[in-house]
Amino acid sequence: LLVSVPMGMYLKLDQAHGYRIFEKSYQLNEKFLVAMPDRMFGMFREVTTPDFSVLGQWIAWKWIMMFFIIGSLESLLSAKAVDLLDPWKRKTNMDRDVLAVGAANLVAALIGGLPMISEIVRSKSNIDNGARTRFANMWHGVFLLLCVGLIPTVLHRIPLAALAAMLVYTGTRLAHPNEFRNVYRIGREQLLIFVVTLVVVLATDLLIGVAAGVLLKMVIHLANGVPLRSFFKAYVEVEDVDEHTTRIIARESAVFSNWIPFRRQIEDIGLVQKRNLILDLSGAAMVDASVMEKLEEMQAEFQQNGLTLELRGAGGFSGLFTQFPFRTNQGTDSDSTHNNRHGWAHSGGVDPGDGEDGNLGLDTHRLSWGGTIRAGRRPC
Numbered sequence: 425l426l427v428s429v430p431m432g433m434y435l436k437l438d439q440a441h442g443y444r445i446f447e448k449s450y451q452l453n454e455k456f457l458v459a460m461p462d463r464m465f466g467m468f469r470e471v472t473t474p475d476f477s478v479l480g481q482w483i484a485w486k487w488i489m490m491f492f493i494i495g496s497l498e499s500l501l502s503a504k505a506v507d508l509l510d511p512w513k514r515k516t517n518m519d520r521d522v523l524a525v526g527a528a529n530l531v532a533a534l535i536g537g538l539p540m541i542s543e544i545v546r547s548k549s550n551i552d553n554g555a556r557t558r559f560a561n562m563w564h565g566v567f568l569l570l571c572v573g574l575i576p577t578v579l580h581r582i583p584l585a586a587l588a589a590m591l592v593y594t595g596t597r598l599a600h601p602n603e604f605r606n607v608y609r610i611g612r613e614q615l616l617i618f619v620v621t622l623v624v625v626l627a628t629d630l631l632i633g634v635a636a637g638v639l640l641k642m643v644i645h646l647a648n649g650v651p652l653r654s655f656f657k658a659y660v661e662v663e664d665v666d667e668h669t670t671r672i673i674a675r676e677s678a679v680f681s682n683w684i685p686f687r688r689q690i691e692d693i694g695l696v697q698k699r700n701l702i703l704d705l706s707g708a709a710m711v712d713a714s715v716m717e718k719l720e721e722m723q724a725e726f727q728q729n730g731l732t733l734e735l736r737g738a739g740g741f742s743g744l745f746t747q748f749p750f751r752t753n754q755g756t757d758s759d760s761t762h763n764n765r766h767g768w769a770h771s772g773g774v775d776p777g778d779g780e781d782g783n784l785g786l787d788t789h790r791l792s793w794g795g796t797i798r799a800g801r802r803p804c
Contacts, residue, residue, distance in 0.1 A: 428586035432457065437583060456584055460576040467572055472536030491529075491539050498630055499525045499542040506547045512556075513724070545594050552597075610713050617641050642681065650677045650710055658686035662693065670694075671702040678705065680714040690722060695729060706737025 432438075440453040461467050478484045503516040521542055529539050550560040571579060599622070608615045617637050625633030645655070654676030661673040670693050678686065694701045703719070705711050719735060726733040 428583050429581050432583040458579055458582045460580040465573045466576055495539055495541050496522055502542045502544040505544050509551055548594055613644050645679050650679055656682050658682045669700045673704045674708040678708050678711040678715045683715055700732045702734045704736045
């Protein structure tokens with residue numbers, strides 16, 4: 425800004441005029457500067473009230489639903505992305521986040537403001553500058569409000585090109601080449617999904633890009649032999665080992681699309697009933713990278729509650745586009761640390777080079793799996 429603002433003043437961006445460069449003519453004017461009120465607290469002159477009469481038109485409901493769906497999903501996706509960036513690996517309260525976004529959008533709509541979402545670029549900037557609590561976001565908003573109210577003419581001097589450059593810089597840090605290397609280490613299919621999602625997001629928008637990535641992952645899983653019946657249901661058996669420990673045996677497959685009910689079963693038996701769990705994966709035809717990372721997160725959550733989540737029975741999985749060395753470990757923590765940098769999915773059986781049970785640790789990537797049965801019963 426110390427460079428771009430003086431340059432904008434030198435080029436007289438606030439005055440309409442033309443110039444020629446390389447035999448081409450260009451026009452400069454105020455549209456290339458940040459739009460701001462022309463006086464202190466001038467934003468109050470821009471307040472408008474809603475026209476509720478348009479609620480009788482179907483087009484109004486179309487836009488209401490679009491803002492509701494897109495705003496909510498993008499906020500949740502951004503919050504999840506920030507969770508991955510958080511050095512302390514804390515988890516966002518998604519319910520509170522959506523409630524806050526909804527309340528803020530309600531107030532914004534009542535005064536003629538634009539809709540808002542949870543935004544990853546500003547959160548990333550806060551993290552990079554050492555922010556640790558939600559007060560960073562609060563003060564971020566307070567200072568923006570004060571600046572818009574007190575120095576709008578100064579903010580108006582900022583060229584839009586400078587803000588675009590800052591976004592490009594932050595985006596480059598988020599999409600560092602090392603991220604591609606890390607994803608490739610997980611598996612070639614993960615890199616394919618990553619690249620396809622990235623390209624579609626850039627070509628269209630965030631929601632369509634995420635949908636394309638999810639669809640591609642489902643197609644790859646189907647090509648790798650994941651049964652349709654277990655694609656959205658988790659087939660598991662539950663048995664008590666002793667008065668403090670329960671064994672959960674996974675059947676069929678454990679993939680991102682059937683994670684949620686399965687996670688709920690683990691939480692209900694382990695965290696709610698305060699029991700140690702043994703999760704036996706040897707009976708599953710496939711366990712994907714996303715599920716394994718989620719299980720790693722749950723292991724940490726169990727440890728925080730004074731419980732254990734032990735993973736057993738893992739081998740290697742070879743399928744379309746990729747081969748995952750899926751490792752579980754046994755022995756000391758140092759052994760686990762040494763082995764826990766590998767990736768995930770498996771075809772039953774045990775990798776000859778690995779132990780049969782132990783703890784699991786993973787690097788990058790996420791997604792999900794769901795449904796439960798006891799003693800061989802099919803899930804409802």
